[in-house]
Amino acid sequence: MTNTAAEALSVVVEREIPYPPEKIWRALTQPHLIEEWLMKNDFKPIVDHRFNLRADWGAVDCQVLAVEPNKTLSYTWAAYGLESVVTWTLTPTGTGTQLRMEHSGFRPDQKQAYQGAKGGWQRFFAALEQLLARID
Amino acid sequence: MPNAHDVLFSTLADPTRRALFERLCREGEKTVGALTARAGVSQPAVSKHLRVLKQAGLVRDRHEGRQTHYSAQLGALAPLIDWTSQMAGFWQSRFDHLEDLLKRMDQ
Numbered sequence: 001m002t003n004t005a006a007e008a009l010s011v012v013v014e015r016e017i018p019y020p021p022e023k024i025w026r027a028l029t030q031p032h033l034i035e036e037w038l039m040k041n042d043f044k045p046i047v048d049h050r051f052n053l054r055a056d057w058g059a060v061d062c063q064v065l066a067v068e069p070n071k072t073l074s075y076t077w078a079a080y081g082l083e084s085v086v087t088w089t090l091t092p093t094g095t096g097t098q099l100r101m102e103h104s105g106f107r108p109d110q111k112q113a114y115q116g117a118k119g120g121w122q123r124f125f126a127a128l129e130q131l132l133a134r135i136d
Numbered sequence: 137m138p139n140a141h142d143v144l145f146s147t148l149a150d151p152t153r154r155a156l157f158e159r160l161c162r163e164g165e166k167t168v169g170a171l172t173a174r175a176g177v178s179q180p181a182v183s184k185h186l187r188v189l190k191q192a193g194l195v196r197d198r199h200e201g202r203q204t205h206y207s208a209q210l211g212a213l214a215p216l217i218d219w220t221s222q223m224a225g226f227w228q229s230r231f232d233h234l235e236d237l238l239k240r241m242d243q
Contacts, residue, residue, distance in 0.1 A: 011220055013227045019238050027237055037233035079145075101227055 010104035018096040021070040028073055028088055045073070062086075077103065144215050147192040152177055153185045157194055160208035167203050 017024060027033045029045045039053040039060070045067045053060040058079070065085065066074040074087040084103060091098040148154045156171060168186065172179045186206055189195040193212040198205045 011224045011227055013224065013231055015231055015235075017235060017238065023238060023241065024234075027234060027241065033237065033241070037237045038230055099231075101231070103223060103227065 010102065012100065012102045014098065014100040016093060016096060017099050021090040021092050021097045024090055024097055024099060025070045025073075029067075045069075051075075143192050144194075144212070147188055147194060150185070150188075152181075153189060156182065156185055157189055157208060160195060160206060161210065165198070165205045165207040167205055169203075171206070 027037065029043065031041050031043050034041050034043055039055045041053050042051045043049075043062075043064075044051065045064065047064050047067055049064045051062050051064070053062060061076075061078040063076045064074075065076060066072055066087075070090060072087070072089055074085060077084045077086045087102045087104075089100040089102075091100070148157065152175065156175060159171065159174075160166060168179060168183055171186075172182045175182050177185075186195060186197070190197060190206075194209055195206045196209055198207070
């Protein structure tokens with residue numbers, strides 16, 4: 001492994017999209033639009049709102065952490081007892097929007113701002129990092 | 137989301153089981169008795185967790201006389217690392233769908 005385990009255990013996708021942040025924001029926050037590109041859901045852009053994302057393979061339990069219209073959206077993402085965080089960042093560019101998605105929170109140093117967070121997996125990943133370092 | 141990792145994740149989702157596995161990783165091979173001494177649960181419970189870990193390929197057992205020794209199989213964790221690259225694939229395809237949707241949406 002060239003990356004550390006911690007780097008491998010978070011996902012960042014970033015794209016420049018030729019539409020203004022306001023339009024992308026609608027796609028990220030309106031349930032009938034979210035369903036079209038992500039999953040069925042009962043999302044509301046309200047901090048602390050709990051919602052599910054549902055697909056044929058199962059459901060993801062989520063809770064809204066942060067909403068800053070047209071700029072930032074963040075929610076927890078829990079599946080398999082593993083709690084992680086998805087954060088969207090929209091930055092206007094001359095021709096559209098730089099859209100960034102970071103799916104992280106597996107890292108032990110991640111601040112768990114929401115209630116009910118279990119430290120167990122975080123601790124485990126910390127241990128895993130040490131183990132993988134040893135294997136290298 | 138990749139179903140192939142369900143077993144690994146659900147196996148390690150149990151905190152007691154995860155702690156047992158972690159300990160085997162850290163301290164090397166152990167007997168059921170040695171594991172029970174610090175597990176905070178009964179020996180039958182520990183044995184049951186070890187069976188589940190073994191089914192998931194996370195531990196291996198070795199019989200020596202009347203004792204069974206368990207050791208962690210770190211290779212079994214590989215899907216956990218692969219999982220993030222699969223999640224990256226998942227999100228890339230969602231971005232594709234999102235861009236398609238934006239094209240269809242009214243201005």
